[in-house]
Amino acid sequence: MDLLKELWWVIPIFLLIAGGLFTVNQGTIGVVTRLGKYHSIKMPGLNFKVPFLDQLYKRVSIQNRSVELEFQAVTVDQANVYFKSMLLYSVLNIDEDTIKNVAFKFISEKDLMQALIRTVEGSIRAFVSTKKQAEVLNVRRDIVENVKEQVDVQLESWGYHLQDLQINDITFDEAIITSMSKVVASNNLKAAAENEGQALLITKTKAAEAEGNAIKIAAEAERQAAQLRGQGVALFREEVAKGMSQAAEQMKQANLDTNVILFSMWTEAIKNFAEYGKGNVIFLDGSSEGMEKTMRQIMAMQQMDGKKI
Known part of the structure; x- marks a missing residue:
């Protein structure tokens, strides 16, 4: 008890020191004022301030923050455009001047949000007003780049940096949307008609080419067939002529009349007519004068073939 009485003065000092201890959470920077004036910044962790003189004025977050924006803009041709976007920003850095600027530039977070939103909206409206x-x-990309270029300079003067701006949705009035849908539909119909026409043209062209090739092939086959038939007839006549010459030579050697050969050929022809006529009616002159006339014609043909050979 005597010891406690002697050290009673230690207790107020301990309480005074304990009252000056405070912590700053991770992701934030503490701003300390002394007698109402900026004094220093405190990093995350356990820190000390002079009791009764120093005050923890504000904890400044250095984490990324986001805000959603919904606003309207008017194009140069007086069309209403509705935007939905997301803004991502953060403190520029943890330098003392930057943190000091962030802590004292705006009275509250609400005022910062209002200034930030109005700045972004104004920049987008100014850009859209020059477009149809x-x-x-x-x-869309040009809008984002233009806003970043203009707004980032302003934000840096406040101690902030624009990390990203995403324009998630762009819509128009119902009448404009309807007219745009009609334009798209008509363009699609036009494209479909053009594609169908090209497909039909290709189909007909290929069909015409196929038909032409078929005609060429058939004509070539017919030409070759006619050539072969002609060669066959020529060979047949040549063989007939050779056979008749040999037969006539043998008839002469046997002292027989060569007209017997022609008569035999004539009777063979009549026989062939009867066998392969397939019911067709063939009129022949069976008189002796008719036979003599026919024999003379055969002899004349034989003489012509002999000359050709």
């Missing part, structure tokens, strides 16, 4: 309604859907 038909161009907006094709310049």
